[in-house]
Amino acid sequence: MFSSKLLMVLIFGTLFGLILGVLPGLGPTTGGALILPFTMTLDPLSAIVLLTSIYCAGTYGGAITAVLINTPGTPAAAATCLDGYPLAQKGEAGRALGMATVSSTVGGIFSVIVLVFFAPVLAQLAYEFGQPEYFALAIFGLTMLASIGEGSPIKNLIAGAFGILISTIGKDFMTSIDRFTYGINELSVGIGFIPVVVGLFAISEMLTQSTLLDQVFKRVALKAVKLPSLDDYKKTWKTILRSSGIGSFIGVLPAEGGTVASLIGYSEAKRFSKEPEEFGKGSIEGIAGAEAANNAATGGAMVPTLALGIPGSATTAVILTGLIIHGVRPGPDLFREQPEFLYGIFGAMLIANVLFFIFGFFGAKLFARITLVPNKILWPMIFAVSVCGTYSLSQSIIDVWIMLFFGVLGFFMRRFGFSVVPVIIGLILGELVEGTLRQSLVIFDGNWLMFLTRPIALTFFILSLIALAFPLIRSKKQKN
Amino acid sequence: MNNVQNKKRANKSLPFFFKDEFKVFFVIIFFSTILLISTFTFDKVPPILNRGIQPATFPKGLLVLIIFLTSIIYYLSFKNPWKKEKKLPKPFFLTILSFILFVIISKTLDFFLAISVLSIFVSYNWGEKRIFYLLLVGILFPLVVFIFFEMILGLRFPPGIITNLYYY
Numbered sequence: 246m247f248s249s250k251l252l253m254v255l256i257f258g259t260l261f262g263l264i265l266g267v268l269p270g271l272g273p274t275t276g277g278a279l280i281l282p283f284t285m286t287l288d289p290l291s292a293i294v295l296l297t298s299i300y301c302a303g304t305y306g307g308a309i310t311a312v313l314i315n316t317p318g319t320p321a322a323a324a325t326c327l328d329g330y331p332l333a334q335k336g337e338a339g340r341a342l343g344m345a346t347v348s349s350t351v352g353g354i355f356s357v358i359v360l361v362f363f364a365p366v367l368a369q370l371a372y373e374f375g376q377p378e379y380f381a382l383a384i385f386g387l388t389m390l391a392s393i394g395e396g397s398p399i400k401n402l403i404a405g406a407f408g409i410l411i412s413t414i415g416k417d418f419m420t421s422i423d424r425f426t427y428g429i430n431e432l433s434v435g436i437g438f439i440p441v442v443v444g445l446f447a448i449s450e451m452l453t454q455s456t457l458l459d460q461v462f463k464r465v466a467l468k469a470v471k472l473p474s475l476d477d478y479k480k481t482w483k484t485i486l487r488s489s490g491i492g493s494f495i496g497v498l499p500a501e502g503g504t505v506a507s508l509i510g511y512s513e514a515k516r517f518s519k520e521p522e523e524f525g526k527g528s529i530e531g532i533a534g535a536e537a538a539n540n541a542a543t544g545g546a547m548v549p550t551l552a553l554g555i556p557g558s559a560t561t562a563v564i565l566t567g568l569i570i571h572g573v574r575p576g577p578d579l580f581r582e583q584p585e586f587l588y589g590i591f592g593a594m595l596i597a598n599v600l601f602f603i604f605g606f607f608g609a610k611l612f613a614r615i616t617l618v619p620n621k622i623l624w625p626m627i628f629a630v631s632v633c634g635t636y637s638l639s640q641s642i643i644d645v646w647i648m649l650f651f652g653v654l655g656f657f658m659r660r661f662g663f664s665v666v667p668v669i670i671g672l673i674l675g676e677l678v679e680g681t682l683r684q685s686l687v688i689f690d691g692n693w694l695m696f697l698t699r700p701i702a703l704t705f706f707i708l709s710l711i712a713l714a715f716p717l718i719r720s721k722k723q724k725n
Numbered sequence: 726m727n728n729v730q731n732k733k734r735a736n737k738s739l740p741f742f743f744k745d746e747f748k749v750f751f752v753i754i755f756f757s758t759i760l761l762i763s764t765f766t767f768d769k770v771p772p773i774l775n776r777g778i779q780p781a782t783f784p785k786g787l788l789v790l791i792i793f794l795t796s797i798i799y800y801l802s803f804k805n806p807w808k809k810e811k812k813l814p815k816p817f818f819l820t821i822l823s824f825i826l827f828v829i830i831s832k833t834l835d836f837f838l839a840i841s842v843l844s845i846f847v848s849y850n851w852g853e854k855r856i857f858y859l860l861l862v863g864i865l866f867p868l869v870v871f872i873f874f875e876m877i878l879g880l881r882f883p884p885g886i887i888t889n890l891y892y893y
Contacts (some may be wrong), residue, residue, distance in 0.1 A: 246799060282878060325740045399801075403753070410787045417780040422768045424780060425760065453818040456813060458851055555824045560757075625844035625862040632840055633874045642883055649824050660751050661809055684888035686777040 254291045255593055258298030259600040265299065266306015267612045270450040271627070272319040273303030275671075277443040279565035279630055282571070282637040290589045296564045297590060298597040301353055301406040301543050303560075303603045306505050307610065308345040308536055312338060313613050314464050321503030321539040324511035328524060328531030330465070333724035335527055337686065339471040339705020345536045346528050346605045347473055348485045352537035355489035355508045356496060356544025360551075361591050363497070367552035368577040369448035376688060380681035381705035383674050386555050388709040389498045390667050391716075398665045398716040409678055411436050418676065419683060431643040438566050440635050442559075442670055445665040447631045448652025451624045453659070470609045472530070481533040492538035496545020502558030503539035510538025526617055544594060551587065553574050555674065559666045562673045745810060746802035753795045785794040819850040835885025840867045 265276035277296050284292035307322030312329035325345060332341040374382070387409075415435030427431040432523035453642075473481070488510035495506040514534025515524045524531045546557030547564070554575040558561035568575055573586065578585060637646045653667045669723045689695035696702050742748075754785075767781040823846045831839035845863035853859060874880045882888050 282874075322850065337783060399794050399798050403791055406787050406791050406794070409783060410791070412788070413784045420770050421778075422770065422780045424767055424784060425763065427763075452817060452820055455816040455847075458814070458816055494798050539768075566761060619853075620860055621848050622858055623855040624851075625848045626866050629840050629846070629870045631868045633870050633880075635890070636836075636882070637874055637878050639882050640880065642836070645831070646828055649752065649828065653821065661745060662807070682783065683777040691777065711755070 247525065251291055251294060251593070254295050254313075255298050255318070255339045255596055256600065258460075259520030259597050259604060262299035262597075263306040263601060263608075263612055264606055265676055266303040266318045266322075267309050267517060267615050268623070269310055269318055269616070270454060271447070272307070272560075273300045273561045274563055274634070275422075275450070276303060277560055277567075278446070279634045280437050281439060281563065281567055282634055284567055284568070289304070289568075289573050292495040292567055293573075293590055294593040295566065296567050297547070297594050297602070300560045300564065301540070301594055302596040302601040302604075302683050304543055305346070305349040305353070305536075305605060305719065307539075307611050308349065308532075308603070309342065309612055309617075310616055312341045312345060312465075312532075313467055314557050314616060317501070317614070321507050321542070322535075322541060323470050323504065324507040324535035324539075326525070327511065327535075328528045330458070331525070332527035332529070333465040337527070338465050338467045339469050340529070341469065341527075342531055342609050343471040344473050344481065344532045345575075345604055346470060346609075347532040348488070348537040348538040349605075350598050351485050352489045352492055352541035353535075353601075355595045356493045356541040356558070357591060357598065358544075359493040359497075360544040360547050360594070364548045364552045364587075367548060368580040369525075371553055372579040373701060375685075375699075376681045377685040377699045377702045378684055379652070379677060381699075381702035381709075382553065383555065383580045383681065385705040385709045386498075386549075387667070387671065387678075388712040391713070396662050396664050398713075401667045403662050404658065404665065405505070405671040408668040408673075409675040411441065411672050412675020415678065418630075418680065424479045428601045429643075431641060434639075436647060436670060437638060437644055438562075439638050440644045442563060442630050442649050442669055443635050444648040444651025445655035445658075445668060446559075447627060448648060449655030449659060449665065451628060452625055452652060453658040454495040454620050465623040467610050467613060468688035472606075472636075476483040477529050481530050484517070484533045485515065487513060488534045488537035489541040492541025496542030496557050497540070497548045498557065500559070502546045503542040503692055506542040506545075507535040510541075510691065511535040532642035540598070546589075547594070549614055551579065551590070552577070553609070553675070556670060558645060559669045562669050565673060569600055574617050603625065606666040712721075730751075744802075745807050746799055750795055750799040750802075755796070757788050757792050761785060761792070764788070789867055816850055820847055823847050823850075831883075832884075835887045836883050837867060837871055837887045838885065 261276065261280070265271045280295065280299065281331060284295060287295065304319060304321055307317050308329065309323045310316050310318035312333050313320040313327040315324055315326050315330035316321045321386030329341045329345060332338070374413060388406045390405055391398045412435070415431050416422065416434055417424055456514070472641060491510050491513060492503070492506040495509060496502055511531055511534045513522050518524065518528070518530050520528065527680050542558065546561045549555045549557050550561040550565050552575070554565065556565045565636050573583070574577065631648065632645055635644050636642065638644065653654055658665055685696065686693070729892065760821045764781040764785045769779055779874045781873045813844075823843045830842055841863045844867060845859050848859055871882065877883070884892070
C-alpha cells in the first residue's frame with residue numbers, strides 16, 4: 246500500500262514535525278498551515294499523510310524542549326515541563342526523554358487504534374444526521390471548546406463567535422449578497438483560512454518573542470536518550486494506558502486537543518499515583534501521564550475530522566482544510582467511497598508514531614540543538630516563509646496584510662487571556678453553523694421550536710447546556 | 726502568589742478607563758457596534774425569493790452575542806480584577822513598525838524588498854549587529870525562499886522594482 250514516495254513523504258513529515266515541535270512558539274498547527282501550499286504539488290493521499298505525520302511528530306517534539314530547557318515546544322507539552330525538567334536537572338535527562346518518547350508512542354498508537362474502530366462507527370451514525378442535527382452538533386462542538394478549553398469559558402465563547410463572524414465576510418453563499426466587504430473586491434471571496442491561522446499562530450508568536458528577548462534559557466545537557474527501566478515500566482504502565490484513554494477521549498471532543506488532554510492526563514496520573522508528593526519534583530509518572538495523553542489526542546482529534554468534517558483541534562482544522570483543498574469531502578461518504586484513502590491515513594499515522602520514536606530516540610540530542618538558533622535569526626526567517634506561504638495560496642497581497650492584522654490581533658488576544666484556537670475552529674465551522682441553521686429553518690418553515698422535535702438535535706442541545714454549565718459547577722466545586 | 730495579589734492591587738488603584746478590563750471591553754463593544762450598525766446596510770432578499778432568514782440576521786445575532794458576553798466578562802471583572810500585564814518593551818513596538826513598513830514597501834516598491842527590509846530591521850532591533858547574519862536573514866534567506874516558491878509552486882510574485890529584474 247505504501248509506495249516509496251509515500252514513505253519519503255512520511256519521513257520528511259516526521260522530521261519536519263519534530264523540528265517544528267522542538268522550536269518554542271512554532272508547532273504542528275503553524276507548520277501545517279505553512280506547508281499547505283506545497284501539498285498542492287502532491288496527490289491527495291501524500292498531502293494528508295504529510296500533514297498528519299507533522300501533527301503526530303510535532304506533538305511529541307514539544308517534549309524535547311520541555312525536558313531540556315523547561316519551555317514547552319508546543320502548548321501540549323506544558324505539563325511535561327512540570328516533571329521533565331526537574332528530572333533532567335537531577336542528571337536524568339535521558340531517562341526523562343526516554344519515558345516521554347515511549348509514552349508518546351504508546352499514546353499515539355493507542356489513539357490510531359481508537360481512530361480505526363471509532364471513526365467508521367461515528368461516520369455510520371452521521372447518516373442519521375440532517376441539517377438540524379449538524380447544526381446542533383456544531384453548536385455542541387463550540388460549547389465544548391468553550392467549556393473544556395484553556396482559560397475563561399466566556400472568553401473562549403467570544404473567540405469562537407468571532408471566528409464564525411469572520412466566516413460571514415464575503416458573498417453570502419445562499420444569496421450572493423455582500424457582507425462586511427465595504428466595497429473591497431478582494432473581500433468578496435471571504436477571508437482565507439491560511440492567512441488567519443498563520444497570523445494568529447506564527448505572527449502573533451513573533452510579536453510575543455519580541456517581548457521576551459531578555460529571556461535566558463537554562464539548558465540541561467543530554468548525553469543520550471535511555472529506554473525506561475523495568476522498574477519505570479512497572480511504575481507507569483497503568484498511567485500510560487489511562488492517559489492514552491483520556492487523551493483519545495479528549496481528542497474526539499472539539500477542544501484544544503493535546504493541550505487539555507495532557508493537563509488532564511497529568512492531574513489524573515497524580516491522583517492515582519502512590520507517590521503524589523513526587524509530582525513537580527521529577528516524577529516519571531508525571532511525564533508518562535502528560536505525554537501519553539497529548540499524543541493520544543492526535544488520533545482522537547482525527548475521528549470527528551474524518552467522520553463528520555468537524556475538527557477536533559486547531560491542527561486538525563488545518564488538515565481538514567488540506568482535505569478540502571484536495572477535493573476530499575470528509576464525512577460518512579468518504580468512508581463508503583474511498584476506504585483505501587482512509588486506510589492510507591490510518592497506516593501513515595501508525596508509521597509516523599513509530600518513526601518519531603526512532604528519530605526521537607536516536608536524534609533528540611540533535612533536535613535539541615535546533616533551539617540554539619537565536620530568535621533574532623530564526624523569526625525573520627519564519628516571517629519570510631509565512632509571507633510567501635500565505636501569498637502563494639491565492640496570490641493575493643491582501644492575504645498577507647490580513648495575516649499581519651490577525652498577527653497583531655492574536656498577540657493582544659493572548660495577552661488578555663483570549664485563546665486563539667476557538668477563532669480557528671469557529672472560522673472553519675462558521676459556514677457549517679450558518680448553512681445548517683438557515684437550511685434547517687427552511688425545512689422548519691421558520692419555526693425555531695421544531696429543533697426540539699428532533700431527538701438527536703435535542704440531545705446535542707442538552708449536551709451543549711451541560712457543557713456550558715460545566716465550568717460553573719467546576720468553579721463552585723473549587724471554591725468549596 | 727503575593728506578586729499576583731500586588732499586581733491585582735496595582736490594577737485596582739487605577740482609574741477605570743486605564744484598566745485592561747475596560748480597554749478590552751471598550752474595544753470589543755466599539756467595533757462590534759460599528760459592525761452591527763453596518764449589518765443594517767446589507768442588501769435584503771425580496772420576500773418572494775427569501776428562504777429562511779435574511780443574510781444579515783446571522784451576523785447580527787453573532788454580534789449581539791459578542792456584545793452580551795463581553796458585558797458579562799466586564800461585569801465579572803469587578804469581582805475578580807485581571808492581573809496587570811507588564812509594559813510592552815521597545816522591540817515590540819519596533820516589530821509593529823516593521824509590519825507597517827512592510828505594508829508600505831510591498832504596496833509601493835517591491836514585495837521582495839519589503840521582506841528584506843523587515844527581516845533586517847527586525848533582526849537588527851532584536852540585537853543582531855553582525856553584518857553577515859543580517860545579510861543572511863535579509864537577503865540570502867528571502868532569496869532562497871523566493872526562488873523555492875517560484876520554482877516549486879510556479880508562483881508569480883507581484884511586480885516591483887526588484888522582482889521585475891528577476892522576471893525580465
